[in-house]
Amino acid sequence: MTLQRIAADQPPLATIASIGDHVGQEVTLRGWLYNLRSSGKIAFPQLRDGTGIIQCVAFKKALGAEAFDVLTHLGQESSLVVVGEVRADDRAPGGYELKISRFHVIQDAKGYPIAPKEHGPAFLHDHRHLWVRSRRQQAILRLRHLSVQAIRHYFDSRGYVLFDSPIFTPNACEGTSTLFETEYFGRPAYLTQSGQLYQEAGAMAFGRTYCFGPTFRAEKSGTRRHLTEFWMVEPEIAFADLDDIMDIAEDFLVEIVAFVVDKGRRHLETLERDVSRLENIVKPFPRITYDEACAQLAGLGVPVEPEDDFGSPHETRLTQEYDRPVMVHRYPTAVKAFYMKEDPANPARVLGVDVLAPEGYGEIIGGGAREDDLDVLIRKIAEHRLPQEYFEWFLDLRRYGTVPHGGFGMGLERFVAWICGIPHIRETIPFPRTIDRLTP
Amino acid sequence: MTLQRIAADQPPLATIASIGDHVGQEVTLRGWLYNLRSSGKIAFPQLRDGTGIIQCVAFKKALGAEAFDVLTHLGQESSLVVVGEVRADDRAPGGYELKISRFHVIQDAKGYPIAPKEHGPAFLHDHRHLWVRSRRQQAILRLRHLSVQAIRHYFDSRGYVLFDSPIFTPNACEGTSTLFETEYFGRPAYLTQSGQLYQEAGAMAFGRTYCFGPTFRAEKSGTRRHLTEFWMVEPEIAFADLDDIMDIAEDFLVEIVAFVVDKGRRHLETLERDVSRLENIVKPFPRITYDEACAQLAGLGVPVEPEDDFGSPHETRLTQEYDRPVMVHRYPTAVKAFYMKEDPANPARVLGVDVLAPEGYGEIIGGGAREDDLDVLIRKIAEHRLPQEYFEWFLDLRRYGTVPHGGFGMGLERFVAWICGIPHIRETIPFPRTIDRLTP
Numbered sequence: 001m002t003l004q005r006i007a008a009d010q011p012p013l014a015t016i017a018s019i020g021d022h023v024g025q026e027v028t029l030r031g032w033l034y035n036l037r038s039s040g041k042i043a044f045p046q047l048r049d050g051t052g053i054i055q056c057v058a059f060k061k062a063l064g065a066e067a068f069d070v071l072t073h074l075g076q077e078s079s080l081v082v083v084g085e086v087r088a089d090d091r092a093p094g095g096y097e098l099k100i101s102r103f104h105v106i107q108d109a110k111g112y113p114i115a116p117k118e119h120g121p122a123f124l125h126d127h128r129h130l131w132v133r134s135r136r137q138q139a140i141l142r143l144r145h146l147s148v149q150a151i152r153h154y155f156d157s158r159g160y161v162l163f164d165s166p167i168f169t170p171n172a173c174e175g176t177s178t179l180f181e182t183e184y185f186g187r188p189a190y191l192t193q194s195g196q197l198y199q200e201a202g203a204m205a206f207g208r209t210y211c212f213g214p215t216f217r218a219e220k221s222g223t224r225r226h227l228t229e230f231w232m233v234e235p236e237i238a239f240a241d242l243d244d245i246m247d248i249a250e251d252f253l254v255e256i257v258a259f260v261v262d263k264g265r266r267h268l269e270t271l272e273r274d275v276s277r278l279e280n281i282v283k284p285f286p287r288i289t290y291d292e293a294c295a296q297l298a299g300l301g302v303p304v305e306p307e308d309d310f311g312s313p314h315e316t317r318l319t320q321e322y323d324r325p326v327m328v329h330r331y332p333t334a335v336k337a338f339y340m341k342e343d344p345a346n347p348a349r350v351l352g353v354d355v356l357a358p359e360g361y362g363e364i365i366g367g368g369a370r371e372d373d374l375d376v377l378i379r380k381i382a383e384h385r386l387p388q389e390y391f392e393w394f395l396d397l398r399r400y401g402t403v404p405h406g407g408f409g410m411g412l413e414r415f416v417a418w419i420c421g422i423p424h425i426r427e428t429i430p431f432p433r434t435i436d437r438l439t440p
Numbered sequence: 441m442t443l444q445r446i447a448a449d450q451p452p453l454a455t456i457a458s459i460g461d462h463v464g465q466e467v468t469l470r471g472w473l474y475n476l477r478s479s480g481k482i483a484f485p486q487l488r489d490g491t492g493i494i495q496c497v498a499f500k501k502a503l504g505a506e507a508f509d510v511l512t513h514l515g516q517e518s519s520l521v522v523v524g525e526v527r528a529d530d531r532a533p534g535g536y537e538l539k540i541s542r543f544h545v546i547q548d549a550k551g552y553p554i555a556p557k558e559h560g561p562a563f564l565h566d567h568r569h570l571w572v573r574s575r576r577q578q579a580i581l582r583l584r585h586l587s588v589q590a591i592r593h594y595f596d597s598r599g600y601v602l603f604d605s606p607i608f609t610p611n612a613c614e615g616t617s618t619l620f621e622t623e624y625f626g627r628p629a630y631l632t633q634s635g636q637l638y639q640e641a642g643a644m645a646f647g648r649t650y651c652f653g654p655t656f657r658a659e660k661s662g663t664r665r666h667l668t669e670f671w672m673v674e675p676e677i678a679f680a681d682l683d684d685i686m687d688i689a690e691d692f693l694v695e696i697v698a699f700v701v702d703k704g705r706r707h708l709e710t711l712e713r714d715v716s717r718l719e720n721i722v723k724p725f726p727r728i729t730y731d732e733a734c735a736q737l738a739g740l741g742v743p744v745e746p747e748d749d750f751g752s753p754h755e756t757r758l759t760q761e762y763d764r765p766v767m768v769h770r771y772p773t774a775v776k777a778f779y780m781k782e783d784p785a786n787p788a789r790v791l792g793v794d795v796l797a798p799e800g801y802g803e804i805i806g807g808g809a810r811e812d813d814l815d816v817l818i819r820k821i822a823e824h825r826l827p828q829e830y831f832e833w834f835l836d837l838r839r840y841g842t843v844p845h846g847g848f849g850m851g852l853e854r855f856v857a858w859i860c861g862i863p864h865i866r867e868t869i870p871f872p873r874t875i876d877r878l879t880p
Contacts, residue, residue: 015647017599030679032644032841050647050678051599079841109840129641129833130840132603138645145602152592159457159491162585163572166871167607167654167669170878182622182631184668185658185875191622198871201569204472205578207455207490214607214653218625228624229607238490239470393569393880400549400570401472401517431606431638435625438610440833 017051019096022086029082038072055092058100079106129440139267144416150259151233155210163202163209165195171390178217191216197394199236203405204397210235222435224424229433236407242351242369245406249365250285257281273421280323287327309335315362322358329353338384341369361418367408374398457491459536462526469522478512495532498540519546569880579707584856590699591673595650603642603649605635611830618657631656637834639676643845644837650675662875664864669873676847682791682809685846689805690725697721713861720763727767749775755802762798769793778824781809801858807848814838
């Protein structure tokens with residue numbers, strides 16, 4: 001790697017994240033200029049290397065006038081290799097400082113578009129490929145990564161088998177209004193909105209499975225809670241009823257929130273997130289029926305239309321009453337999907353549950369028990385005016401060894417937005433896609 | 441869970457995978473009938489519960505004539521709850537046997553389409569939602585899951601940041617012939633063929649990133665090595681040259697193969713895989729140039745057209761000469777993508793590498809150093825007759841802090857097919873999509 005080499009006696013490479021291991025030593029760092037302050041004799045360049053940001057100090061006398069002049073005129077995001085001594089310094093952000101003895105400029109970058117000043121969201125999203133270099137966006141995306149690790153670890157460590165659902169699906173079962181369509185060798189194919197039906201095949205094969213991949217909705221409303229392309233995790237469990245699904249969803253959320261808080265504390269601090277709100281996420285979560293929630297909402301002055309689904313205002317208001325996620329179960333049969341199992345105690349209600357995140361974040365999980373009776377499922381398909389032939393493979397799961405089962409789906413970006421305490425989910429994914437954004 | 445309850449004094453639930461912890465105890469198992477042999481007085485039902493398969497034994501005298509008759513007439517894949525005593529028995533497959541004392545039938549399934557006889561591949565793929573219950577398909581899909589775990593662990597434990605590339609992309613940069621197109625609110629969008637360009641933005645922000653998601657190619661040839669929808673992992677590393685990329689690809693493959701062999705040995709045995717071939721995958725891998733490989737292939741009687749890319753026959757023949765993956769580097773510039781960095785020693789060659797798996801499996805990894813010079817990259821875009829305006833965001837990565845960098849992509853299904861030692865990659869994904877298959 002001759003290009004990054006300053007000299008034959010170059011000190012060992014280090015990263016900013018582990019700079020504390022090198023106090024008192026000379027090291028080599030490679031990265032980009034994040035910021036720079038200087039007076040005539042001393043300069044404080046901030047270097048970022050992707051693992052963190054460190055304040056450096058450079059003295060004109062030590063570097064020589066020419067090199068000092070080069071350094072202090074570098075543009076933001078210039079790429080460089082720096083050699084210097086690591087010093088512990090409580091006054092420095094992060095607690096360490098690098099005293100530069102030599103440096104090598106790879107590129108002096110001029111005119112970096114994202115100056116350390118306020119930009120509008122459209123400008124920043126137009127420059128998303130550069131915006132991801134900022135401290136705040138890095139914190140959000142690292143919390144996304146930690147969330148993914150926590151989610152996969154939860155299922156991997158409990159015997160769930162990863163069973164990727166397909167993206168291409170053959171039928172527009174529930175109408176094409178929110179589906180993306182593509183031509184598939186002369187016939188139409190649609191991009192998946194949910195992997196659930198395929199997970200049911202998985203659960204009957206492996207007992208418990210999950211998928212975790214991108215899903216697609218041609219959402220025509222550009223709200224702060226919708227993306228056209230988002231990642232969803234969907235576990236499915238054989239031999240489970242609604243209570244089991246609520247137990248699992250609760251246990252899952254408690255564990256993954258604790259994991260992300262534990263491993264991501266410094267990123268949450270970067271975002272100035274009130275971590276105590278997340279440390280509050282412990283069992284048990286309140287479990288209330290839809291009918292109880294409606295009565296509560298009426299009392300709060302936000303009534304729900306009889307037998308109607310909740311809207312965003314209802315979810316927001318209801319969750320403001322709780323300091324942890326609330327589980328609303330037994331929704332009206334009329335507003336829910338055909339595969340939801342009816343409540344034997346009241347066929348006007350289904351054994352489904354939505355988990356609403358606190359602080360006004362609203363639904364992050366939806367799931368429940370699936371209809372496992374072949375004849376009832378055939379009737380429900382007819383009642384929903386769906387073509388039975390599209391579902392023959394799905395009905396096979398009830399013909400050959402049906403068992404009670406259920407599962408849920410959680411949208412990754414909604415979860416991350418809640419964890420980060422940010423209002424809009426579009427910052428929780430590297431390259432957001434919305435009704436008015438397909439670039440960069 | 442009343443439905444699964446046999447009686448108030450039901451013994452504790454167990455799974456077949458951990459049945460060895462319960463020798464001498466009565467347990468409850470829930471699952472499906474995999475197979476059944478019986479004489480007039482004794483029956484040997486095989487039960488599967490998703491975690492494994494166990495041989496049970498049932499005596500007519502102990503169960504009673506009526507219950508024994510029910511049990512011995514159950515159809516394949518009937519769902520049931522079984523109570524019995526666990527016994528260690530070296531003669532039983534798996535080493536344990538369950539002596540049934542009671543059972544409860546959830547559903548007696550009749551006419552399960554996949555009988556224990558030979559079926560053709562089209563029939564099996566038409567019944568993929570049921571076929572995944574078979575021992576062999578379960579072994580393959582569990583090895584897929586282990587592979588995913590190994591891959592993610594490799595990058596997560598080395599400071600790479602997960603940086604999901606988008607699926608929807610705005611431009612058909614390299615022609616539309618193998619792209620799937622969709623209408624995106626009045627304009628065209630294309631499904632990603634590779635997340636690499638976006639990973640380059642990630643590497644400049646985080647130092648090293650990876651993405652791991654579905655990618656799409658409208659492959660018009662229905663070969664055993666192509667799917668239209670497949671999963672690809674793509675790491676990208678700042679401050680890296682071709683030798684670094686080859687080092688990382690080698691280290692990566694050695695670690696993930698060892699992980700899968702270690703954790704998946706019993707699944708490999710189910711597939712009758714020659715595990716010694718995989719235990720052979722150690723450093724160093726042979727590294728040969730394209731020109732050296734061409735000379736070798738000419739000697740083997742499979743000449744390559746001058747300056748042409750390798751075809752499947754070349755890869756197959758070449759890899760038969762080696763007992764571990766072979767790295768072929770420095771391909772002709774003319775056959776490779778515009779973003780590949782030219783070899784300073786010979787502009788007719790690029791600093792790219794393909795890693796070819798042994799035993800005739802061929803290419804599983806492609807990657808190399810990326811062109812990091814703005815002016816050269818602009819020239820290459822023009823030479824490839826690509827519209828520069830589509831790449832302005834990508835060129836920004838060279839305008840603002842460019843550094844030497846590179847990465848690679850590995851197709852998950854090709855890797856899993858090699859690990860499993862199976863000829864066709866369509867069995868390595870739960871629901872394969874090919875030119876002639878979009879269902880179930």
